[in-house]
Amino acid sequence: MKKLLYLLALAALPLSVSAQDSDDDFGIWTSIGAEKKINKKLSVEAEAEFRTRNSSKTADRWTGSIDVSYKIFPWLKASGGYKFIYNNNQEKITYHTDGSYNNWRPSFWGTRHRFHIDLTGDIDLGRFNLSLRERWQYTYRPEATTTRYDFDNSKWEDTTVSGKGKNVLRSRLQAKYNIPHSKITPYANVELFNAWSLQKVRYTLGADWKLSKQHEIGAYYRYQHVNDDDEPNGHILGLSYKFKF
Numbered sequence: 001m002k003k004l005l006y007l008l009a010l011a012a013l014p015l016s017v018s019a020q021d022s023d024d025d026f027g028i029w030t031s032i033g034a035e036k037k038i039n040k041k042l043s044v045e046a047e048a049e050f051r052t053r054n055s056s057k058t059a060d061r062w063t064g065s066i067d068v069s070y071k072i073f074p075w076l077k078a079s080g081g082y083k084f085i086y087n088n089n090q091e092k093i094t095y096h097t098d099g100s101y102n103n104w105r106p107s108f109w110g111t112r113h114r115f116h117i118d119l120t121g122d123i124d125l126g127r128f129n130l131s132l133r134e135r136w137q138y139t140y141r142p143e144a145t146t147t148r149y150d151f152d153n154s155k156w157e158d159t160t161v162s163g164k165g166k167n168v169l170r171s172r173l174q175a176k177y178n179i180p181h182s183k184i185t186p187y188a189n190v191e192l193f194n195a196w197s198l199q200k201v202r203y204t205l206g207a208d209w210k211l212s213k214q215h216e217i218g219a220y221y222r223y224q225h226v227n228d229d230d231e232p233n234g235h236i237l238g239l240s241y242k243f244k245f
Helices: 002-020
Strands: 025-037 042-053 058-073 076-089 092-095 101-105 108-125 128-141 144-150 155-161 164-177 184-194 198-210 215-226 234-244
Touching: 108 144
Parallel strands: 025 234
Antiparallel strands: 025 042, 042 058, 058 076, 076 108, 092 101, 101 144, 108 128, 128 164, 144 155, 164 184, 184 198, 198 215, 215 234
């Protein structure tokens, strides 16, 4: 574990510097989870996650989730779950037509509720395992009241951020490789986010390390390309821990 953390820290330095010299952002995502196998087909999993942004200098969000999975066939799994998100909304500046400042809304913390349903099919090809996961997710952001600065009147005022719901279809294609006599399983995947148009694409390269029957850690690098002017593309380093019982 210490060696893995050290390697991640070394890898994070050039990515952080690179992000500062470009329009891309850099963040670190960490998670800790527990999985309980009810029987051969049914399992339950809970997870807590923390993310950073702004070259890893700003807390981005905290989440807590619970998922239930059921194996319909040996090659097909269905799952569903709920995630509570406490996220740090980015600041927003609006301008007049002449380019002068209109309003400035600082960053603020708010909540979101997310539900999802998955279908995952996989096949073994020699030592490779290929899988395709299709996920529908619905995220609801409740209405929130915050403050903004009105440059025209030189004063702070309350403003309401309206509640909003969003449906997204996430499609992930993944390949894993089973290394002979090794507890480490490398993988690579690409995931598409669609909401009537392509919203973002994630490219991930990582590995899971089975320390024992109950303990597993993982590390990955992810690049996220976003088709949205309000959110930059990003380099991400991730570290996870899972306890199985």
